[in-house]
Amino acid sequence: xxxPPISLPMLTALKATLVLSDSFDACIWAMASCTFFGMMCFGxxxxxxxxxxxxxxxxxxxxxxxxHDLRNNPYARLDLPSAKTAWMGDTQSVFLNxxxxxxxxxxxxxxxSVVPALASDPLFSWHDSKGNIQPMAKIQALExxxxxxxxxxxxxxxxxxxxxxxxxxxxxxxxxxxII
Numbered sequence: 001x002x003x004p005p006i007s008l009p010m011l012t013a014l015k016a017t018l019v020l021s022d023s024f025d026a027c028i029w030a031m032a033s034c035t036f037f038g039m040m041c042f043g044x045x046x047x048x049x050x051x052x053x054x055x056x057x058x059x060x061x062x063x064x065x066x067x068h069d070l071r072n073n074p075y076a077r078l079d080l081p082s083a084k085t086a087w088m089g090d091t092q093s094v095f096l097n098x099x100x101x102x103x104x105x106x107x108x109x110x111x112x113s114v115v116p117a118l119a120s121d122p123l124f125s126w127h128d129s130k131g132n133i134q135p136m137a138k139i140q141a142l143e144x145x146x147x148x149x150x151x152x153x154x155x156x157x158x159x160x161x162x163x164x165x166x167x168x169x170x171x172x173x174x175x176x177x178x179i180i
Contacts, residue, residue, distance in 0.1 A: 011102050013152045023126040026114040027136050031124050033107040038094040045124050046138035053135040057082040062119035076105050
């Protein structure tokens with residue numbers, strides 16, 4: 001396919017390879033888990049370059065919320081300030097729920113503990129060698145992910161690869177396509 005999907009075994013290999021106590025790796029894992037289970041494009045969780053971060057367009061820590069539904073199941077809600085499928089100026093909410101060993105909620109909590117950040121800081125960020133918080137650039141993240149997956153024998157992935165198989169994952173769980 002033009003954009004090969006990311007599969008659950010690929011996510012498992014990615015998580016097993018990353019050092020989740022390292023801020024860069026924790027950020028990569030949180031991005032990968034959230035884009036897959038949130039069926040998002042990678043561009044919705046990353047930026048083009050470090051200098052282009054804009055809290056009006058990109059996710060900040062203030063855009064992430066944890067809660068419980070009516071059945072007391074935990075969830076996270078990411079309010080995307082800019083999304084292709086949202087009207088100009090409107091946010092689009094992405095809901096994430098528990099997902100076993102590849103859980104995006106655990107990935108987000110781990111990221112918050114490894115990279116303590118202010119509400120105005122980029123949600124998906126890491127610490128540079130000077131301890132400064134840096135937003136994760138899309139090309140940097142995908143290069144890291146691709147180097148890991150290619151070392152495991154898989155092909156190159158792209159920004160939409162996570163979204164594609166995330167949707168397939170929910171369809172195999174017999175989730176109503178109207179909800180997906």
